[in-house]
Structures are given as structure tokens and as C-alpha cells.
Amino acid sequence: MISQTVLIMQESFLKKINTKNGKEATIRYPTLDDVIEMTQYINDISREDTYITFSGEQITLDEEKIYLLDLLKRIENGDAVNLLCVINGKIVGITGIERKISARRRGSHIGIYGISVKKEYRGYGVGLELSKSVIEEARKRMAGLKIITLSVYKPNEIAFSMYKKLGFVEYGVLPQGISFHGEFVDEVEMYLSVI
Numbered sequence: 001m002i003s004q005t006v007l008i009m010q011e012s013f014l015k016k017i018n019t020k021n022g023k024e025a026t027i028r029y030p031t032l033d034d035v036i037e038m039t040q041y042i043n044d045i046s047r048e049d050t051y052i053t054f055s056g057e058q059i060t061l062d063e064e065k066i067y068l069l070d071l072l073k074r075i076e077n078g079d080a081v082n083l084l085c086v087i088n089g090k091i092v093g094i095t096g097i098e099r100k101i102s103a104r105r106r107g108s109h110i111g112i113y114g115i116s117v118k119k120e121y122r123g124y125g126v127g128l129e130l131s132k133s134v135i136e137e138a139r140k141r142m143a144g145l146k147i148i149t150l151s152v153y154k155p156n157e158i159a160f161s162m163y164k165k166l167g168f169v170e171y172g173v174l175p176q177g178i179s180f181h182g183e184f185v186d187e188v189e190m191y192l193s194v195i
Contacts, residue, residue: 014083014133019124025087027133029075032068034084034091039064041091045116049181051156052116074098081137085117085126093117095130097138097148109146111138111194115159127159131166139194146195153178154186168192 012029019025030038039061046054059067074080079101085093095115100107113134117127138145150168152159168190177187 014137017085017125017129019087019121019126021121021124023087023121023124025085025092025126025129027083027085027130030068030071030082030084032065032072035065035068036061037089037091038068038084038094041094041118044118048119050116050119051153051159051180052114071096075141078141078143081134081141083130083134083137085121085130087121091118092121093126093130095127095134097134097142097145099142099145100149109144111142111145111148113148113150113192122158128162128165131162135166135192135194146193148192148194150190152188152190153180154188155180160188163190166192 012031014027014029017025017027039059042054042064043058045052046057046059049055071080071082075082079099080096082094082096084091093116095113097111097113100110100112113131115127115130115134117130135148138148148168150163152163154160154173169192170188170190172189174187174189176184178185
């Protein structure tokens with residue numbers, strides 16, 4: 001019997017897109033072969049210290065390999081979807097939705113969304129295309145998924161606008177919920193119904 005991970009690897013390619021700056025990009029699932037590129041990607045984004053959880057920390061290749069092996073297992077089990085946007089062999093964006101397993105079965109109908117795009121590819125439609133693709137894949141592959149949630153830093157107006165365009169609705173704000181560049185900024189919580 002062929003496992004779903006093998007099938008995902010065989011079917012890792014989802015689609016090709018053309019970015020607004022004229023680059024052809026591939027949206028696909030990650031494989032173990034991506035571990036070096038993924039390590040470089042997250043470390044580059046972390047050094048940038050942008051609107052993501054990482055703020056300068058650097059991940060080792062071994063740490064990323066452990067993470068990727070676990071991620072591939074969660075994808076196989078239907079508890080996660082993770083997609084890469086690749087241009088000329090380089091990762092320029094990563095997105096994912098992971099089942100909220102911290103609440104055990106009571107929260108298993110909720111997916112938690114995250115995305116990042118390399119600085120030089122922001123504003124060219126990569127984030128929007130990745131987001132549409134990951135939401136569509138999560139609907140197909142994550143049985144019982146009903147709600148997708150996300151957190152966005154209040155000053156990140158571009159992301160906030162994109163999430164609204166995708167249909168996400170604001171449902172709460174944690175005042176000064178995030179430490180960002182030496183200041184405390186509001187953390188906005190949003191959700192999307194996928195039923």
C-alpha cells in the first residue's frame with residue numbers, strides 16, 4: 001500500500017503561476033529534498049525581523065529536518081497542509097494550515113494559518129496565490145475542518161487587507177499582544193469559515 005506521503009510527494013506540484021513582476025513560479029508541497037532550502041529561507045526571513053514569530057533566531061539544518069519530518073507526518077495524517085512557492089529553484093514563500101491539536105478533539109475542526117514571503121517578492125501576488133492554494137488544499141485534505149484562524153500584527157496593513165480579501169473576519173484584538181521592534185502592538189485575531 002502506498003502511503004499518502006508518497007502520493008503527496010508524487011503529486012507535490014499543484015500549479016504554476018505568473019507573478020506580477022513576470023516571474024513564473026511553482027506552488028507545491030515540500031519534500032525532504034527541500035530541507036536545506038527551507039532552512040536558508042526561514043533563517044533569511046528571521047534575520048529580516050518582519051511580521052512573523054521569528055525575530056532573529058537561526059535554525060540549524062538538524063532542527064529543520066526534525067521539523068520537516070514531523071510536518072510531512074502531519075500532512076500524511078490530514079492534520080496539516082503546507083505549500084511552497086518556488087522560483088528558479090529558490091523558495092520565495094511558504095504557507096501552511098495546521099489543525100489545532102492543543103485542544104484535542106474539541107478543537108480539531110479548527111486550522112491555524114500562517115504565511116511568509118521573501119521581501120523581494122512581496123507585492124507581486126505570491127502571498128495571495130499561496131493563500132488561495134493552501135485554503136483550497138486544506139478544504140480537500142483536512143477532514144472535518146470548519147474554521148481557519150490567524151493572528152496578524154495591527155501595523156501589518158497589507159496582510160490585514162489581503163486576509164479581508166480572502167474572506168477572513170476580525171473577531172478580536174489583544175491590545176499590546178505582540179512585542180515588535182521594541183514596541184508592544186495589537187494582535188488581531190481573524191477567522192474564515194470553510195464549510
